[in-house]
Amino acid sequence: VTTVVSPGGASEEAVAAVPVVGASEHGHEESGVYAWVATVDHKKIGILYLLTALVFLLIGGSEALLMRLQLAQPNADLIGPDAFNQLFTMHGTTMIFLVAMPAIFGFANYLVPLMIGARDMAFPRLNAMSYWLLPFGGFLLHFSVMAGGAPSAGWFGYAPLSETGFSSSLGTDYWAMALLVLGIGSVGGALNLIATTLTLRAPGLTMKRLPLFVWMVLVASVLVVLALPVLNAALVMLLFDRRLTAHYFLPSEGGNAVVWQHFFWTFGHPEVYILALPAFGVISEVIPVFSRKPIFGYSFVAASGVAIGILSFGVWAHHMFAVGLGHTLDMAFAGSSMLIAIPTGVKIFNWVATMYGGSLRFKTAMLFATAFLIEFTIGGLSGITLAVAPIDWQVTDTYYLVAHFHYVIFGGTVFALFAGAYYWFPKMSGRFLDERLGTWNFWTMVIGFNLTFFVQHFLGIMGMPRRVFTYPDLPGWGTLNLVSTVGAFAMGASALLFVYNLARSLSRGERAPTNPWEAWSLEWAAASPPDPHNFESVPPVLGQRPLYDLAQAGSKLPQIVKVRRPDKNKVLVLSLIASEAGFFVILIFAYVLYNLVHEAGPTAASVLDVKKTGFFTACLLSSSLTLAVAERELHKKRRRASGAWLGLTVLLGFIFLLGQASEYYGLWHSGVTVSRNLFATTFFTLTGFHGLHVLVGLVTLGTLLGLVLRGDFDKKPSSVLVSAGYYWHFVDVVWIFVFSIVYLRAL
């Protein structure tokens, strides 16, 4: 097999043909660094994600250990307050954005196509781009250390602390830009996972038979697509404040710092479930296989994932009880937060019921999955206590909170990821991870984890504040902190043991057969490690446990249920539109909010020329009509007419941009710049980002114009132009809102 690089289209075949890890079974291949850097194979990209996550786990873990060393004794002076602030900011940011999310994307990338019987992701090149934004973002974040100091305003970068007046080094700028880059990569990856799951399922694999891991990744991907744009919009505003002297979050200049918190947690709470849902998916795969039973309540586990996804957008203000939003809001959000515990809690019962009466096999994967049940339940219970606003007031910003979210994210997500690593390593490498080392890995991790974080509940209740570099020698504090530090080092040792196990097993591990755990989902029908094209032939899917059902069916196969697969281009663009709509909703919201009260200086009524912009608006809107005509002409195979209408569309869009440019020039000449006042800031942000989207649309349509004229769409009907058209119409619809809210309201 040689590397096939097909120019244009047919990208599903363009997989670099090297066995994933370990010994070569395919003779001579292109290998080495280039094969990894240039790959578009979802399995290699998945492994790249996982390895990147592992590297950052060691970095982020070391940062945690440094902090624990400083806190081992009262009044220690190993690390000063500034360095401590940088450490906890980097630790939090790294663990969330560079470890947990990439690890989840890694497993999802590797497993989703295999589990649904596909050859690759729906868009392999987009997949490669999404991955490479990850090391780029990680590099940006860590480059800050050389550019005057790491960020130190916490992983949630609360304004005004994150504004230049209080964080003057470039660290926060690098932090914001790194998160933007990582956010764009995550959205790209999530769009791809949605399109893959909806459009590339094997015959017979209906959505009702989808493996639960794929279900949970699908829901988490929808959350990424909807939640990340909120963070991106907020980061853009913060960067405007910092680099262009705008005042979004500066109360002294009329801005509003609490708005940052609202934006951040509108993203931040769904983010918790972006991390938790795929972990639930891993657990839902591991526990049934090692209990030798089908999952108890498949449809409940899937549907409650959807319920959690929806509810996760309605609970963010429970992170803000201490802000002073008022009793009414506090009570409402306490209620909604407790509600989300119900679907989550019942899932625990699903897993326990799956284990009940099963013939349990406690391999390392199952050990981690079982520990997940216990640790995650503890985190969930402390979460319910924190949803009670008065308790939250007492313990917020203490170590009680630190204990809570580590039980959720480490005891939950990371334990599930360990379970997944032990479970799927034989598939990825063709070799088992060593079980004896695995058992040591497990017990040191569980004991270390509970030593580290359980005692922090008590420290928190005693009032020890988090994010403070040292503490006075109060009764009990020193001892408990020392216990916590000892536990943290046990976790560190355990992590190193895991890395050693990986390295050792890669070369010397016991060889794994195709289906080492006697599991039943489709990935276990592929070779271990899978061939570059994944399957010679995908086994027919007859039910929720394909390989088991096939074995039961014997020689007479029932008819394969047909699967409805939407068009992948349309799915991708519609999901992208959902994401971009979220971005613009936040920008429009900010415009409305910051223009409720008129400040000194220019306003929409005093500086905008509605008539002139009205003309350019007409140009943009009519371009939607000309594009529709172009699509119809192409459908009728009239290439030249289609090209002409498409050309007119591009021209109209270009005229709109010229109009915007002349408007900006006029405003700039009369002294209306982005930092003038809040009207100018929000006006330029909103219309500027819309203009940027028009520009992207123009480049896309211009490219398609070239393809149409070249005759690329003559032979085979393609949904590309229609899908790109969706995006263009969306940009026009956004402008209708912008024009009404900014211009017409000014009349």
Next chain:
Amino acid sequence: MTMTTTELLFSAWRFDPVAPAFCAAALAGYVALHRLPRDPSRVSPLGAHRAVCLSLAVLVLFVALLSPIGTLADGYLFSAHMLQHLLLLLVIPPLSLMGLSAEPASPTRSEPRPPSLAAPGAWLAGVSAMWVWHAPTLCNAATRSATVHLLQEASLLALGTWFFWPILAPRREDRLAPLPGIAYLLTACMACTLLGIAVTFSPIEVCSAYLTPIDALGALPLLRGTWGLTPERDQQIGGLLMWLPACLVYGGGILGILARWYAEPEGEASTLPEEVP
């Protein structure tokens, strides 16, 4: 002397003959319709759960219009108005639709229809019922004029029914497929959330009529004093009602779609021809 809560709950009922008569007629008509032996093969028998849904719809209609909720909504409290609004738009229509029995589908039209503008139209109807009636002018008009108020109540019931038709229509072929159905409800939840957030945090009164109620009952000292409902807090509660419980209804609808879908036997979803990937 200030009125007590108990006194309010007993005295603030309205005795309007129109609504009970309408409800009684609706119930009687419904039962009669199911008894009609015109074509027994085409009308499925009145199931118990359907009867319960319809009776609940009638009961909630009573509560929304005639109980203290209706009285307080009429010029006293924005939050009571919002509760009434939600009951009329998001609770009664789905309950009544669930109370309708399904005619068996005609064999010629067993597939879901091709996409049309019917669903976006219904979506717009449902969402604008929330947005348009909370434009300050209309909101004030509805509290001041009995005619506008009646128009509001009727339009909410009608628009709500229109909105839920693509989800809960008795016949399967009139409903959206599961995935578009979920998107339909999710986007409606978001549209509702946006307005709810705006109302909750807005420093400007949405409905200035509620600032200075005409206190015919003498209940104002109780509401403002004992209950602590200042106009700001009242509007906050109203906004939160629109934001969280409203979305719970839409979210419940999504779970309903999923439950209905999982309950269907495998293979039902395969009526469409398989596309070539």
